Amino acid sequence: MNPRQREFDTMAARWDEVHPPAEAAAAIERGLALVEPLSGAAVADIGCGTGILLGPLLRRLGPGGRVIACDLSERMLAIARERHPDPRIEWRQGDALAHPPAPGSLDVVLCFDALPHFPDPRATVRTMAGWLAPGGRLLVWHDIGRERLAAVHREAGPVLADDLLPPPEALAGTAVAAGLEVGLAIEDEESYTFLARRPAGG
């Protein structure tokens, strides 16, 4: 089994204590506002965990929207499924890169607090860029600063110790090379936001 899957499976039951939904709520609203319009949109939630994004996201999607909710951890995903029994969600368990959405099929790709756990974050951004339809938005964001996140991962033990978030400007170069326009590539001590868009004509 992928060691990160084992690690996140082990954490799933207490994930709400590690990443309390109430503490993340403002960051989630801030992020979802950046990728509007969401009504009727086709969205992927990559590394959805126990479904922290799904309540606010489903409210914004309306009846015509749909979400691919993907997570490596079977136990994280089981909790998310139980919390959100909604026919607009397609559940995918496993490595998001091994179960990719069809190229050009999505209006929005969301990756909240998950990118550093992919073995090659920049290659992951390149791959996610390929899932976007013209006009589609990619948002990678965190409610913690990059340095503090690295410290948290070091303290979590050897499996996650080297899971680092690249500086947002490094993602910008990758996104531009993948044909996207960068909207935001900013960070401070408490947050990290990378937003890019596929031009409407391409």
Ligand SMILES: C[S@@+](CC[C@H](N)C(=O)[O-])C[C@H]1O[C@@H](n2cnc3c(N)ncnc32)[C@H](O)[C@@H]1O
């Ligand atoms: C730090 S947790 C964040 C979960 C959720 N987004 C949140 O903010 O509460 C990272 C999640 O990414 C998932 N993950 C890690 N590598 C992944 C991969 N290659 N494909 C899909 N999910 C992955 C983990 O299983 C874990 O649930």
